[in-house]
Amino acid sequence: MGGLRFERLDALRAAAIVWMAAYHFCYDLNLFGFIRENFYNDPFWTTQRTAIVSLFLFCAGLGQAVAWQQGQGWPRFWRRWAQVAGCAVLVSIGSYLMFPRSFIYFGVLHGIAVMLIVTRLTAGWGRWLWPLGLAAIVLPQFVQHPFFDTRWTNWLGLITRKPVTEDYVPLLPWLGVMWWGLAAGQWVLAQRPGWLAGGVPRALAPLAWLGRWSLSFYMLHQPVFIGALAALVWLSR
Numbered sequence: 001m002g003g004l005r006f007e008r009l010d011a012l013r014a015a016a017i018v019w020m021a022a023y024h025f026c027y028d029l030n031l032f033g034f035i036r037e038n039f040y041n042d043p044f045w046t047t048q049r050t051a052i053v054s055l056f057l058f059c060a061g062l063g064q065a066v067a068w069q070q071g072q073g074w075p076r077f078w079r080r081w082a083q084v085a086g087c088a089v090l091v092s093i094g095s096y097l098m099f100p101r102s103f104i105y106f107g108v109l110h111g112i113a114v115m116l117i118v119t120r121l122t123a124g125w126g127r128w129l130w131p132l133g134l135a136a137i138v139l140p141q142f143v144q145h146p147f148f149d150t151r152w153t154n155w156l157g158l159i160t161r162k163p164v165t166e167d168y169v170p171l172l173p174w175l176g177v178m179w180w181g182l183a184a185g186q187w188v189l190a191q192r193p194g195w196l197a198g199g200v201p202r203a204l205a206p207l208a209w210l211g212r213w214s215l216s217f218y219m220l221h222q223p224v225f226i227g228a229l230a231a232l233v234w235l236s237r
Contacts, residue, residue, distance in 0.1 A: 007200045010211030016055040017214050021221045032229045054177050061181020068123040069189050085113040106155040107167030115178045129183035136176030
């Protein structure tokens with residue numbers, strides 16, 4: 001299994017980040033006044049955000065299944081984790097400079113950093129990952145308390161009101177999506193490895209390549225978009 005390529009998984013991951021980039025570009029167009037949309041309440045945008053984050057985290061779970069199957073050691077895991085956590089810190093700093101009142105303190109990368117540790121520790125739980133994932137998704141609908149509404153506790157997700165922040169991906173319910181990705185990945189690798197392993201058609205090769213650089217793409221796309229639109233606004237004055 002260690003010698004197999006997983007270009008199909010890479011391409012799926014790239015599809016998620018390209019969709020995310022398109023969403024962010026529209027958000028930036030709205031930020032600079034080129035369009036007028038309600039990204040916080042319009043179902044067209046809120047549903048897309050949920051779908052994008054779900055696909056992104058599901059792919060992260062699939063990736064963890066591959067790493068577990070290949071016997072990835074803790075040193076390599078922690079090196080990758082440090083990259084994600086470091087990028088999460090940079091996102092917080094950058095968003096604070098732009099949105100000091102609603103900066104990102106627990107967005108998608110922060111959530112992934114925590115969830116990677118949890119999924120790594122629970123990767124050997126087998127079929128229990130399916131009901132655990134369901135419980136994680138459903139629990140915030142039934143268990144909520146004002147204690148979890150503070151910035152120091154709302155990362156758990158058991159909130160009574162949504163915090164004011166540009167991106168918010170708490171542990172619950174999103175850990176359930178990554179658990180399902182991990183469980184699905186383990187099943188596929190055991191029963192249908194060809195669904196993930198192997199090459200892709202030549203037309204999709206650029207997508208597979210992009211999927212291998214998903215974190216770099218994620219970190220660069222917003223500065224490029226915002227810089228380009230800011231320059232366009234400045235030149236049009």
